[in-house]
Amino acid sequence: MIPEDERHETVLRLYPIFKEEVYRRRDQMMRWTAIGAGSLVGILSIILLVPAAHSLSATSRLLLACATLLLAVTYMGIIWQHHTRHQQAKQQLIKIEQTLGLFGELPSHHDSALYPEDWQNEWTRDRSLLQYLSILTLLTGLVLVAILRPAQ
16 A cells, blocks of 8 residues: 555646646647648638649549548547547546545635636536537538539
């Protein structure tokens, strides 16, 4: 059995690591959304602005549509993975905060907790993944419409 003071020291050392991981994963989700959105906007711009893109054969259009879809799904998968890891790190961070007593009443703070009680469950209401994936889905749809529309 690990002595109490050693266990407390371990928890104190883990706290900043998990806190940084939570922020880093959120940053990565935003970064990959921006990269994916930029890539899709770039493809859309090329398709709409380059005259030769309108004269592609049906097979070429289909291949380009499949490649665009594959690119978008890859970005979405990367974002989903970061979101899953973000949630795992957040859950561990909350457990560490509970162990440190940050949600319990502190006598020096007029019998109130250092952290609000709802912070323990706030992560379950996080809708950022839906926002990130919606942005990429909408842009993918626009690109696919531009690729597959008949030449004029």
